[in-house]
Amino acid sequence: MxxxxxxxxxxxxxxxxxxxxxxxxxMGSGRGAGYTPHLDWLANRGTVFRRAYCTxxxxxxxxxxxLSGLYxxxxxxxxxxxxxxxxREIGLSSEVKVLADYLNPLGYACAYTGKWHLGTGGHRRGxxxxxxxxxxxxxxxxxxxxxxxxxxxxxxxxxxxxxxxESDPNRFNTKTKVGSSLLSLAFHPSARxxxxxxxxxxxxxxxxxxxxxxxxxxxxxxxxxAPRPFDEIISPAKVTLPPNLSDPSANALMMAKRSADWxxxxxxxxxxxxxxxxxxxxxxxxxxxxxxMGIILEALxxxxxxxxxxxxxxxxxxxxxxxxxxxxxxxAFFEELMKIPLLVCPPTDENDAxxxxxxxxxxxxxxxxxxxxxxxxxxxxxxxLPGKDFHCLLDxxxxxxxxxxxxxxxxxxxxxxxxxxxxWVTERWxxxxxxxxxxxxxxxxxxxxxxxxxxxxxxxxDKLTELRGELKTWRIENGDPWPDYPLPPSFVxxxxxxxxxxESL
Numbered sequence: 001m002x003x004x005x006x007x008x009x010x011x012x013x014x015x016x017x018x019x020x021x022x023x024x025x026x027m028g029s030g031r032g033a034g035y036t037p038h039l040d041w042l043a044n045r046g047t048v049f050r051r052a053y054c055t056x057x058x059x060x061x062x063x064x065x066x067l068s069g070l071y072x073x074x075x076x077x078x079x080x081x082x083x084x085x086x087x088r089e090i091g092l093s094s095e096v097k098v099l100a101d102y103l104n105p106l107g108y109a110c111a112y113t114g115k116w117h118l119g120t121g122g123h124r125r126g127x128x129x130x131x132x133x134x135x136x137x138x139x140x141x142x143x144x145x146x147x148x149x150x151x152x153x154x155x156x157x158x159x160x161x162x163x164x165x166e167s168d169p170n171r172f173n174t175k176t177k178v179g180s181s182l183l184s185l186a187f188h189p190s191a192r193x194x195x196x197x198x199x200x201x202x203x204x205x206x207x208x209x210x211x212x213x214x215x216x217x218x219x220x221x222x223x224x225x226a227p228r229p230f231d232e233i234i235s236p237a238k239v240t241l242p243p244n245l246s247d248p249s250a251n252a253l254m255m256a257k258r259s260a261d262w263x264x265x266x267x268x269x270x271x272x273x274x275x276x277x278x279x280x281x282x283x284x285x286x287x288x289x290x291x292x293m294g295i296i297l298e299a300l301x302x303x304x305x306x307x308x309x310x311x312x313x314x315x316x317x318x319x320x321x322x323x324x325x326x327x328x329x330x331x332a333f334f335e336e337l338m339k340i341p342l343l344v345c346p347p348t349d350e351n352d353a354x355x356x357x358x359x360x361x362x363x364x365x366x367x368x369x370x371x372x373x374x375x376x377x378x379x380x381x382x383x384x385l386p387g388k389d390f391h392c393l394l395d396x397x398x399x400x401x402x403x404x405x406x407x408x409x410x411x412x413x414x415x416x417x418x419x420x421x422x423x424w425v426t427e428r429w430x431x432x433x434x435x436x437x438x439x440x441x442x443x444x445x446x447x448x449x450x451x452x453x454x455x456x457x458x459x460x461x462d463k464l465t466e467l468r469g470e471l472k473t474w475r476i477e478n479g480d481p482w483p484d485y486p487l488p489p490s491f492v493x494x495x496x497x498x499x500x501x502x503e504s505l
Contacts, residue, residue: 008204011314025050165218175269344372368390406478422434
């Protein structure tokens with residue numbers, strides 16, 4: 001049986017989920033809140049980090065940072081891998097260690113179920129004890145694609161990416177991207193992967209060595225769909241729209257200067273009713289994520305392994321969802337996009353089981369997760385990992401583990417025109433620069449909605465200089481070559497708005 005000094009690890013990763021969907025935070029509480037009973041249960045046993053940040057607001061590079069503990073400029077996967085021209089040429093290097101590479105030598109059985117999206121085909125890089133595979137960019141051949149094989153048996157035809165994530169054409173609004181999943185709840189790939197993950201958990205009961213399980217679902221990533229009944233579980237009438245929904249200055253700035261990043265869209269063509277429908281569908285997908293978590297939690301509890309398990313819930317990055325007049329993700333560092341849910345529930349003993357630590361407002365980053373997990377498993381700090389071990393925060397410490405967090409952005413998909421940014425956030429301030437210099441400065445203490453850009457404000461010149469200097473110091477210490485960055489041999493010739501359908505979001 002695993003011991004508390006070498007606990008089981010469960011890392012649950014959702015996709016494009018905002019931090020404010022968590023219990024007790026804005027969208028996660030009060031009128032119009034999501035339905036998340038399993039997250040609520042876990043929050044009562046652990047710590048919810050209200051200021052946790054991703055390294056970059058794009059799937060592949062963010063996931064690579066989460067699993068490797070490295071920033072994008074170091075792990076090299078600086079934009080999304082896709083199975084199409086040029087974009088398929090990028091992937092996570094075999095020289096980059098991921099979590100399983102550190103845990104396998106410690107005797108951990110490492111398993112991975114669900115979305116991978118690191119450009120290595122069907123290879124899961126050290127997660128060899130158990131694996132599920134689906135989709136064109138997460139398999140090396142069609143025979144490996146489990147959802148494809150299942151839908152063929154069931155007589156259902158799925159879309160070009162072969163992931164089983166498309167919408168029911170009879171229940172889908174092409175303007176808002178709101179609707180229902182084509183596949184039913186029992187057939188849906190995220191549910192099938194969760195059941196497979198639970199099966200792995202059950203197989204580990206009474207095993208001597210500990211395990212590490214990573215489960216990753218696609219939801220609540222756009223399009224805004226979920227299998228029934230989660231597609232309509234939240235009423236649009238109960239949704240509360242944010243105060244920064246209308247932000248013409250920010251919208252104009254983003255759309256004018258960063259228009260090459262086709263994934264970041266304006267909401268100018270959407271009315272209030274449509275925005276409410278989008279947010280309700282998004283929260284319905286969050287409720288589905290909670291349901292998926294419940295499947296795994298039930299297996300842990302039923303097999304008496306929950307108290308021996310370090311359980312971490314997070315997401316790769318956030319979603320604009322209409323705030324600042326924008327939707328989806330891309331070349332922006334607003335809180336809605338950069339803050340990610342992070343709930344950490346450490347293993348417990350009989351004396352402190354169920355004693356949650358509540359909320360923590362310390363600054364933490366995705367790159368801090370690997371060092372924190374490894375320390376909890378008895379492995380000393382790895383010198384080349386830039387992140388900090390924050391286990392002290394789980395014990396109620398108010399120590400400033402990080403005085404600032406760095407952000408990076410390159411492009412949506414490899415081969416597309418880059419729209420690069422760098423950013424730096426501290427306890428009170430956020431600073432953003434592009435290749436031409438400073439572009440955004442916000443006092444988060446008095447302006448949490450980031451509605452007043454202080455770049456050009458003479459009263460903030462000293463603060464801008466200070467933050468710009470801190471970011472430069474961080475770049476030098478961490479080997480970030482900014483403003484230089486890698487370029488592909490050629491670029492995709494894209495029409496305005498991008499050439500791909502809803503599956504490309």
